[in-house]
Amino acid sequence: MTEASSVDATLRALLADILGLGEERAAALTEDSGLFGALPEFDSMAVATVLTEMEDRLGIIIDDDEIDGEIFETYGNLLAFSLRKVTD
Amino acid sequence: MTEHRLRIDPADRPRATILIVPPLFDEANRLRRTLLLAMRALAWEGFAAVLPDLPGQNESLVALETVALDDWQDALAEIAADLPGPVVIASIRGGALIDHGAKAAAWWRLAAVSGSSLMRTMMRARVAADREAGLTSSLESLQAAAQVAPLLLAGNALSPAMVAALGEAEAQPVQPLRSIALGTDGLAGTPLWLRAEPGEDAAMARAIAADIVAWSMACGIN
Numbered sequence: 359m360t361e362a363s364s365v366d367a368t369l370r371a372l373l374a375d376i377l378g379l380g381e382e383r384a385a386a387l388t389e390d391s392g393l394f395g396a397l398p399e400f401d402s403m404a405v406a407t408v409l410t411e412m413e414d415r416l417g418i419i420i421d422d423d424e425i426d427g428e429i430f431e432t433y434g435n436l437l438a439f440s441l442r443k444v445t446d
Numbered sequence: 447m448t449e450h451r452l453r454i455d456p457a458d459r460p461r462a463t464i465l466i467v468p469p470l471f472d473e474a475n476r477l478r479r480t481l482l483l484a485m486r487a488l489a490w491e492g493f494a495a496v497l498p499d500l501p502g503q504n505e506s507l508v509a510l511e512t513v514a515l516d517d518w519q520d521a522l523a524e525i526a527a528d529l530p531g532p533v534v535i536a537s538i539r540g541g542a543l544i545d546h547g548a549k550a551a552a553w554w555r556l557a558a559v560s561g562s563s564l565m566r567t568m569m570r571a572r573v574a575a576d577r578e579a580g581l582t583s584s585l586e587s588l589q590a591a592a593q594v595a596p597l598l599l600a601g602n603a604l605s606p607a608m609v610a611a612l613g614e615a616e617a618q619p620v621q622p623l624r625s626i627a628l629g630t631d632g633l634a635g636t637p638l639w640l641r642a643e644p645g646e647d648a649a650m651a652r653a654i655a656a657d658i659v660a661w662s663m664a665c666g667i668n
Contacts, residue, residue: 375636375637375640375641376640376641376642377641377642378641378642378643378645399642399643400642401642402571402574402575402578403472403571403600403642404642405570405571405574406567406568406569406570406571406573406574407567407571407640407642409567409570410563410566410567410570411640414563422573422584422585422586423584427577
C-alpha cells in the first residue's frame with residue numbers, strides 16, 4: 359500500500375469508528391463528501407475526537423493554530439491536511 | 447456517601463467478583479450498554495460483576511467539581527475491599543488510570559489511555575464549541591484558567607486538582623496484569639467509546655467476558 363492510500367484507509371476507518379458510519383458509508387466517502395455541518399453526528403466533541411485519533415493513528419502532532427473550519431468541511435480537505443502532516 | 451453499584455450475580459455462588467472500572471466521563475456512557483452485556487455474559491460463566499459509580503459521575507450526588515483523581519482511586523480501593531473475594535479488576539480506557547490503589551487477585555485492562563490524551567480531546571471539544579459560539583479560546587488559555595477555577599469540559603466541571611492530576615496520569619504497574627488493545631492482535635471489536643452516538647456490540651461484549659474469564663483462570667481462579 360502506498361503512503362497516500364494507507365493514510366486514506368486509516369482516515370476512513372477512524373471516521374467510521376467515531377461517527378458510526380459503518381464500512382459501506384465510510385468506503386463511499388468522496389473528496390466532496392461534506393463532514394462538519396453535513397453529518398449530524400459530526401459535532402464539536404466528534405471533531406476533537408477525530409483530531410486526537412488522527413494524532414494517535416497517523417503518528418502526527420496537530421497544533422491548535424493549524425486547525426481551521428475548512429479542514430472539516432469535506433473529506434477531501436481532511437485527507438489533504440492529513441497527507442500534508444504525514445509527509446512533513 | 448456510598449455510591450450506586452450495579453451488580454449482576456450468577457445463579458450459584460460466584461467463582462469471583464469482577465470489579466468493572468468504566469472509562470471516564472462521556473466515554474463511560476458510550477460503552478455502558480456493551481459493558482452491561484459483558485457483565486451478563488460474565489454472570490453466565492459463574493462470575494459476579496460489579497459496575498460502581500465513581501463519585502461525581504453517573505447517578506452520584508457528589509458535585510464533580512469537588513472531586514480529584516485520587517478520590518476515584520480511593521473510592522475503588524474501598525469498593526474492592528468491601529467485595530467478597532477473589533476480586534478481579536477489569537478497567538477500560540481511563541479506568542486504568544485509577545485502578546492501582548485497590549487490592550485485587552488480578553487486573554485486566556482494555557485499551558488503556560493516558561490522562562493527557564483524554565484531556566486533550568476534551569479541551570479541543572471546548573475550543574471547537576467556543577469557536578461555534580463566537581468565542582476565542584485555546585488549549586493554553588483553558589489550561590491557565592483551570593489552575594484557579596473549575597473548568598467546564600464537555601459538560602464536566604473539573605476541579606483544578608482534577609485537571610492537573612489527569613493531565614499527568616498514566617496507567618500504573620500492577621501484578622498480575624493482562625493489558626489488551628483492540629484489533630487484530632487484541633480483542634475483536636470497535637472503539638465504541640469514541641462513537642459520537644452510543645451504540646452496542648454484543649459480539650464485543652462476549653469477547654470481553656471470555657477474555658476476562660480466561661485471564662482469571664490463568665491467575666488461578668477456578
